[in-house]
Amino acid sequence: MDTAIKYSEDGSTRYVTNIESGEILHEHKKQEVWVQDGEQVYVHKPKKAKARKKTIHFIKLHRINWRGIIRNNLLTTPELALLTSLLAFLDWESNYIIDDETKQPFNESSLAKAIHCDRRNLHTLLKSLERKGFLLIEKQGRGKPNRFLLNPNIAVFGECVKDATEHDKFNDVEYRPKSPIKP
Structure with missing residues (x-):
């Protein structure tokens, strides 16, 4: 017709x-x-430019900094394993560790379930990563779950970390990357 x-x-x-x-x-x-x-x-x-979808499932790992962590033996094997596991849960263009299904930041219990780890052992490793400057544990207050933020000088999911304050939170930590990322 x-x-x-x-x-x-x-x-x-x-x-x-x-x-x-x-x-x-x-x-x-x-x-x-x-x-x-x-x-x-x-x-x-001219063909219309296609809108870029947010379907990129690659994590940008800062190779120079990652190699420095390994060469300088900055982390134990369990800490390195946990840090690698956390990469799978990075938020899009943010370095919060989130649950992909709920899109909410993980608390310690739900993170332990997601990575099949004993909660007490996980707590010890998280504290160690925080002390060394690779992770930040944001305390939300009494009765509220903590949130975990990965140092953006190590890896990012997406083009870049959009919120510059996420970079600033790692200014006064022990870990000093060989090649710092600019926000």
Whole structure:
């Protein structure tokens, strides 16, 4: 079935409209082009840029800093294993450790379940990572769960960490990266 269309002009604009629905199917702009005999005019329609979806599932690991952590033996094997496990739970363009399903920051109990780790052992490792400057444990107050923030000089999920204050929270920590990331 063919669609019934009509053409209408308004100044230098021509509209191609669906008669039944009134929907504008095309809009054309009038252009003047001077050509010589034997010349032809070609119209190039640039493709519309596709909106970039937030489906990138790669973590940017700062290689120089990560290599420095390993070469200088800054972490024990269990601490390194935990730090590597936490990378899987980074928030998009933020370095909070979150639950992918609820999109809420992990507390210690839910994090222990997610990475299949004993809670007491996890607590000890988290405190050690915090003391060394690789992780920040944000205390929310009495009766509220803590939130965990990974040092952005190590890794980021997305283009960059959008909130510069997340960088600033690691200004006064023990860990000094070989190549600090600028917010």
